[in-house]
Amino acid sequence: MTTTKLQEWLEDGGVKDLNWLQLEEFPDTGRGVKTLRPLKLNDVILTIPGSYLWTVDAAFDDPILGPAIRSIKQPLSVEDTLAVFLLFIKTREEGYEGRRAHVNLLPSSYTTSVFFNDSELEVCSGSSLYHLTKQLKQQIKEDYLRLVNDLFSKHSDLFPLEKFTLDEYMWTICTIWSRGMDFQLPGKQFRCIAPFADMLNHSPEVQLCHIYDPQLNNLQIFAGKDYAIGEQVFINYGSVPNNRLLRLYGFILPNNPYDSYDLVLTTHPLAPLYAQKVAMLKSADLQVNETFPLKLTDPLPLDVLRYLRIQRLSSSEISTAEAKRGASNIVSARNEAEILNALIDAIEGLLAGFGTPLEELEAKVDSGVYQKGDNIWAAALVSVGEQRILKLTLQKARELLALVVCAQCGKANEDNKRCGRCRKVVYCGTACQKSHYKEHKVICKKDVTEGQQQ
Incomplete structure (x- = not known):
């Protein structure tokens, strides 16, 4: 019944051909969308008018919600605006039939890492997922309390606290993380949730196939490959590593080719020759606080070495490095040995910080101790992916050091x-x-x- 109401609402807005797209429970991905007719690559599957999207503008334009959120002195973030919008519609008992039909079709719970219990999360301790999830759990609590103080308590008729709870807010945030679509428009980032289109699952094996046209103000979904009747239709979220998939979407891909580890490098303001080094980093298109994704295909990017070479220059090496345009090449044997030894020590420290070593995790995954599909299994594979990359980085750094000392x-x-x-x-x-x-x-x-x- 809810699906029918959503389809009727969208069809009233000009969305066509929903009768050949059907929600279905699939064994590997859970609920998704299947096609009841053959599709060819780049066929238009869906066109959702902008007025039916969940956006910040739609929240501000709402005659009831808009004045309340505009009254806040400190403007809400895009994420919190959409969260309040979704939760506001979810709690309404009348009106907004189309949007309420959409909300009623959303999952009642999520498997993103913020919902993991301590023992499940501990399996990937030491990973970036572990640290980010801990931070996100705390951030969600702080953001919720800010909403209570700045908005909910001042408009209690619209936002009754017995309905606008921390648990409901967490559910809404995870809805936005897992179903939001982001587009880079001229001068701004645009985020929306598209009814029905948000039911499509991710596959890295299809082409990127969703676009937003600001001139036509609509969102279109294309076929990312050829489909036969009865096949599940996918979209592609992009080259997303497992640590991000589990944190935002609640699933992982075994042997994900896009796995990565974000290596954060920074230089302290009290470091010797700080001003000169900052200038050199800038000329090399590098930031003082820089994050470098280490990948399976490129476990030690050249930019990591360039950054470290500049960071550890001696006063006598400054002019040499400047002549070499920001240390794209080795500045000196001394400098190269120092940065590689420091990098090796850092990577060894990161690997030692994982709660469960790679080999032990792999054995438990392969033997079925961690059951496929469980939270613990997903957390373990995130840790496996990151440790594999760090071991490749360590190997590469040692190989480079062997050519210097x-x-x-x-x-x-x-x-x-x-x-x-x-x-x-x-x-x-x-x-x-x-x-x-x-x-x-x-x-x-x-x-x-x-x-x-x-």
């Missing part, structure tokens, strides 16, 4: 020479090379043999 004595000399056979280690002279040969020869021969096979 003498394999025997550890000196970082400018004229260190590579091993003529494997080319994977350097020596400061023949004496160190001979001293190290007994230890190195087995590895060297293996590397040469593997190189020839490739």
Whole structure:
């Protein structure tokens, strides 16, 4: 009945062909949308008029809600405006039939990480998901109390606290996270929730296929691939890693190729040569506080090395680095050895901070100790993905360091020479090379043999 009401409401607004799209429970994804007719790539599936979208403008234009939220001295964020809008409609007992039909179709609960209990979340302790989820739980409480003080308590007739509870607010926030669509428009970011279109699930195997046209003021969904009758229709959220999928959408993708770990680098204002280094970072298009995504395909981006080279310059190396345009290349053997040793120490520290090591998590996932689909299983795979990336970063940093410092004595000399056979280690002279040969020869021969096979 609710689905019919939603369809009738949308069809009144000019949305066509809803009769060949049907909500369905799928074994792998839960509720989604299936097509009752064949579709070709780029066929238009849905066109939702802007007046039917949940947006900040729609909230402000509402004759009842608008005056209340406009009365607040400190304007609400986009997220909180949409949250109040959704919860306001959810609690109305009359009017807004179309929007209430949409709200009634939304899930009654979510599996995003803010709803994990302590033991479930502890499985991924040490991961970015763990720390961000802890912060989000606290932030949600603080944002809710701010709404109570600034809005709900001042308009108790519209926002009765027995209905506008912290739990309801959390539910609404997770609705926005999991169903909101973001578009970059000229001069601003545009966020909306599109009725019925928000029922489509994500697949990285289809093309990006949803757009918002500000001139026509509508949102369109296209077929991201060819579909046969009865197949589930997907959209693509983009290249989203599991830590973000679980935090915002409540699911993960096993062996997600877009997994990443956000490495945060910063330079303290009291650091030596701070002003000069800030200027050099800026000229290299880098920020003083910078976040670098480490990925499976690129576990140690060049920009991480560029940042660290600038951060750890000595006064005598400043001019050399400036000539090399922000340290895109090695500035000096000393500088390179220092940044790589610091990076190795940092990555080892991050890996040691995970509550459960990679190998143990993999064994529990593979043996079924963590049952597929459970919160613990999802948390474990997030941790697995991040630890795999950090181990690749560590391996890459060690390989680079081996090309800078003498394999025997550890000196970082400018004229260190590579091993003529494997080319994977350097020596400061023949004496160190001979001293190290007994230890190195087995590895060297293996590397040469593997190189020839490739």
